[in-house]
Structures are given as C-alpha cells and as structure tokens.
Amino acid sequence: MFWTFIDASQISGGMVRIDGKKGHHLGRVLRVRPGEPGVAVCAGREYELEVVGVEGARIVARLLNERPARGEASTRVALLQAVLPNPDLDAVLEGGTAVGIQGFVAVQAARSVGRPPAGRLARWEAIVESAAEQSHRGEIPRVAGPMTLTAALDQAGGSRLLALHPAASLPLARAVDGSPAYTIAVGPEGGWTEDELSTLRARGALAVNLGPRILRARLAPIVAAAILVQRP
Amino acid sequence: MFWTFIDASQISGGMVRIDGKKGHHLGRVLRVRPGEPGVAVCAGREYELEVVGVEGARIVARLLNERPARGEASTRVALLQAVLPNPDLDAVLEGGTAVGIQGFVAVQAARSVGRPPAGRLARWEAIVESAAEQSHRGEIPRVAGPMTLTAALDQAGGSRLLALHPAASLPLARAVDGSPAYTIAVGPEGGWTEDELSTLRARGALAVNLGPRILRARLAPIVAAAILVQRP
Numbered sequence: 001m002f003w004t005f006i007d008a009s010q011i012s013g014g015m016v017r018i019d020g021k022k023g024h025h026l027g028r029v030l031r032v033r034p035g036e037p038g039v040a041v042c043a044g045r046e047y048e049l050e051v052v053g054v055e056g057a058r059i060v061a062r063l064l065n066e067r068p069a070r071g072e073a074s075t076r077v078a079l080l081q082a083v084l085p086n087p088d089l090d091a092v093l094e095g096g097t098a099v100g101i102q103g104f105v106a107v108q109a110a111r112s113v114g115r116p117p118a119g120r121l122a123r124w125e126a127i128v129e130s131a132a133e134q135s136h137r138g139e140i141p142r143v144a145g146p147m148t149l150t151a152a153l154d155q156a157g158g159s160r161l162l163a164l165h166p167a168a169s170l171p172l173a174r175a176v177d178g179s180p181a182y183t184i185a186v187g188p189e190g191g192w193t194e195d196e197l198s199t200l201r202a203r204g205a206l207a208v209n210l211g212p213r214i215l216r217a218r219l220a221p222i223v224a225a226a227i228l229v230q231r232p
Numbered sequence: 233m234f235w236t237f238i239d240a241s242q243i244s245g246g247m248v249r250i251d252g253k254k255g256h257h258l259g260r261v262l263r264v265r266p267g268e269p270g271v272a273v274c275a276g277r278e279y280e281l282e283v284v285g286v287e288g289a290r291i292v293a294r295l296l297n298e299r300p301a302r303g304e305a306s307t308r309v310a311l312l313q314a315v316l317p318n319p320d321l322d323a324v325l326e327g328g329t330a331v332g333i334q335g336f337v338a339v340q341a342a343r344s345v346g347r348p349p350a351g352r353l354a355r356w357e358a359i360v361e362s363a364a365e366q367s368h369r370g371e372i373p374r375v376a377g378p379m380t381l382t383a384a385l386d387q388a389g390g391s392r393l394l395a396l397h398p399a400a401s402l403p404l405a406r407a408v409d410g411s412p413a414y415t416i417a418v419g420p421e422g423g424w425t426e427d428e429l430s431t432l433r434a435r436g437a438l439a440v441n442l443g444p445r446i447l448r449a450r451l452a453p454i455v456a457a458a459i460l461v462q463r464p
C-alpha cells in the first residue's frame with residue numbers, strides 16, 4: 001500500500017495519473033504493480049486508488065473512493081528549530097512530521113553547529129515529504145529557512161508562542177490553554193543565548209520546560225510537539 | 233560536568249571513590265581531571281562532587297553538597313516493548329530512558345523481527361545506564377527480557393495497563409486518569425497479533441492510539457511514554 005501527495009490536475013475521469021519524479025519513485029523504486037492499492041492526498045482529501053497501469057515511471061490508477069483527509073491534527077503546531085548538525089536536524093524533520101508538526105522554520109541560532117546554505121531547503125523538503133507519506137499525513141508540512149530568529153518570528157503570528165528552555169519554571173504541559181495553534185521555538189544542543197531568549201520574550205514567548213531530564217536536541221522538539229498535538 | 237551512579241559503599245568521610253569500569257570510563261574515556269565538577273547519584277540522592285584526584289582508572293572526589301534526586305518523574309511508566317531490530321530497540325531504550333521510563337521489559341512478540349539471545353540483556357542495560365547518565369536521571373531504569381508477553385505481564389501488576397494499537401478508538405491522552413503508575417505495551421513494526429491483543433485484554437489492558445498518523449516503531453513508545461510522564 002503506497003501513500004502519495006498529488007495535484008488536482010492529476011485527477012480526471014475517475015483516474016489518477018502520476019508521472020515525473022513521483023511516478024519514478026512509485027514505479028521504479030517502490031515497484032508498485034497493477035492491482036496494488038494506494039492513497040493519493042490532494043487539497044485535504046484522501047483518494048483510495050487501485051493501480052491499473054505502470055509504464056516505466058508513469059502510473060495510472062483507478063479512483064475507488066474519496067474522503068476527507070484524516071492525518072492532520074486539530075491543534076496546529078509549528079516548530080522554529082535552531083539549526084542542528086545534519087543527522088539531528090534530519091531526525092527532527094522526520095519525527096516531527098510523523099507526530100503532526102504542520103510547519104518547520106530552520107533558525108540560524110547563535111550556538112547552532114553548522115551553517116547550512118540556502119540550497120539545503122530542498123533536501124529538508126524532500127525529507128518532510130517522504131515522512132509525510134510514511135506517516136499518512138493529510139498535508140505536507142511547510143519548511144522554510146535557514147533564517148534569523150527575528151525573521152522566523154515574523155512568520156509565527158496568530159499562534160501561542162512557546163520557547164523550550166531547560167531553566168524555565170513552567171512545564172510545557174501546563175502551558176496548554178486550548179489555543180488552536182502553537183509555535184514552539186527549540187534551541188540548539190547548547191540552548192538559546194540570553195539575547196535570543198530576550199528576543200523571544202519580546203515577541204510574547206512563554207518559556208517552558210520538559211521536566212528535569214536532559215533530552216537530546218534531536219528528541220526534545222519531537223516530544224514537545226507530540227505533547228501539544230495529543231492534548232485530550 | 234559528569235553524571236554517574238554509585239553505590240553507598242563508595243561514599244565515606246566526605247569523599248567518593250570510583251574505580252573499576254566506571255572509574256575507567258571517567259578517567260580514561262571522559263578524561264575527567266582534578267577540579268572538574270560532577271554529580272554522583274545513589275539511593276535517590278544527588279551528590280555534588282569535585283574531582284580531587286585521578287590515578288588512571290581510579291577517581292577520588294570531594295563531596296560538596298547533597299540533595300534529593302530530581303530526575304525522576306512522579307508518574308511511573310514502565311514499557312513492555314516488543315523486540316525490534318537492533319538499532320530501533322536501542323533507540324527506544326535510549327530515548328525512553330531520557331523521557332523518564334522507569335522499567336523496560338523486552339517481549340518476544342509473534343511479529344518481532346529478530347530473536348535476541350538472553351545475553352543481549354547486558355547490552356540493553358549498558359545502553360540504559362549510559363542514557364540515564366546523559367539525561368541526568370535519578371535512578372537507572374530496570375531492564376528485563378527477552379521473555380514472552382505472558383511472563384512480561386506477570387511483572388506489570390499494580391499499574392494501569394495500556395496497549396498501544398493503531399486501530400484502537402481511545403486516544404492515549406484520554407486514558408490518563410491520575411494513576412500513579414502506567415505500563416504501556418507497544419508491539420513490533422507489524423503490530424500485536426489478535427492473540428496477543430486478547431492476552432493483553434484478558435489482563436485488563438485498555439487499547440489506546442496515538443492518533444491517525446503512523447509512527448515508526450522506534451518513535452511510538454518514546455512519544456507515548458513522554459505523554460504519560462508529562463501530564464500536567
């Protein structure tokens with residue numbers, strides 16, 4: 001069973017046509033074959049498909065059924081994530097997508113190890129799209145950056161802003177107040193600097209912690225987002 | 233700053249002596265030196281130390297201060313985890329320790345990929361101890377197994393038993409009822425079999441889900457435990 005994201009232009013006459021890079025991935029890498037079931041997601045709807053034809057990198061599938069997409073959380077969580085070394089940031093994008101984060105902004109923080117070029121964004125988008133397929137999301141999370149903390153905060157309007165900080169006195173779970181949208185800012189392995197914390201506070205961020213245990217930078221944002229998404 | 237677990241016999245006369253494997257790790261691997269601060273945890277208390285002497289693999293430190301250990305969650309969470317392929321199970325032990333799990337039991341499930349020998353337990357214990365040091369826990373989580381699901385359930389008395397199952401109708405966060413202790417049973421990548429779910433239900437397990445998104449087997453138990461531990 002495959003899961004993929006398509007454009008409305010690919011649906012017509014009860015059929016879905018997938019070619020280009022996605023067709024290549026399905027036909028050549030995943031080797032889907034006629035008869036195989038799958039789901040294509042488009043504009044908030046899930047389309048149940050059955051593959052009827054594979055010609056190299058071009059897949060044709062019959063539309064069996066459609067329904068609203070179910071993979072999105074009702075609480076919207078965006079993550080302003082300080083740049084981490086490669087495998088860690090990749091893990092945050094992958095795990096964060098699986099737990100339901102709806103937008104990522106990579107922030108070039110003072111203590112970030114590494115300074116990714118602007119071109120890195122394409123790689124991040126590919127990781128997030130692949131994770132969205134694997135986790136059966138209803139949309140592909142947006143990714144932006146790398147950019148400064150100030151620029152990232154300019155994009156965070158309209159949501160409750162939380163800054164993860166080990167020395168904060170308020171547990172994250174107690175900062176949940178029924179808001180429909182949260183933005184959580186998570187620093188690098190060495191944490192946010194005092195300057196960065198001031199910038200965050202000036203934008204109304206509430207500093208929160210995840211308890212007295214030290215979580216690795218690659219795990220903390222995933223856990224924080226999961227707690228916000230999974231509120232009863 | 234180092235963090236280590238010691239026995240009461242290693243404390244005497246305001247000094248702490250660490251030798252053997254731990255002394256080797258501190259002196260030879262981490263290369264602690266006189267003047268370096270650290271914390272040793274013993275029987276629920278944290279001892280602030282300053283290294284005063286290093287002779288090869290033998291560390292002598294002065295006791296500066298002591299206080300109750302702060303790294304343990306007030307909600308106790310144990311994990312019955314189906315055996316996963318090596319790197320995934322290792323990641324569950326490491327991340328699960330960091331979020332606060334207090335005991336792990338490895339379960340040889342019907343759909344487990346791999347059948348670790350009994351000797352694997354020593355490796356698991358080493359991973360958990362190292363993760364407990366890194367995350368500044370107040371105790372080293374217990375690890376047991378591999379064993380059958382029935383044997384594992386015999387160890388789960390006195391706690392609220394939850395079985396993670398994607399098809400369950402109850403979200404995990406809604407199964408939290410103020411219990412002081414939870415045991416959560418998490419299956420392998422292919423999930424629990426119907427037989428295993430029957431066994432779990434017969435022991436009073438409540439089936440719970442983590443929402444409509446598919447989480448990798450290496451991430452689901454960490455997220456589930458974090459949600460239980462971090463209840464406000």
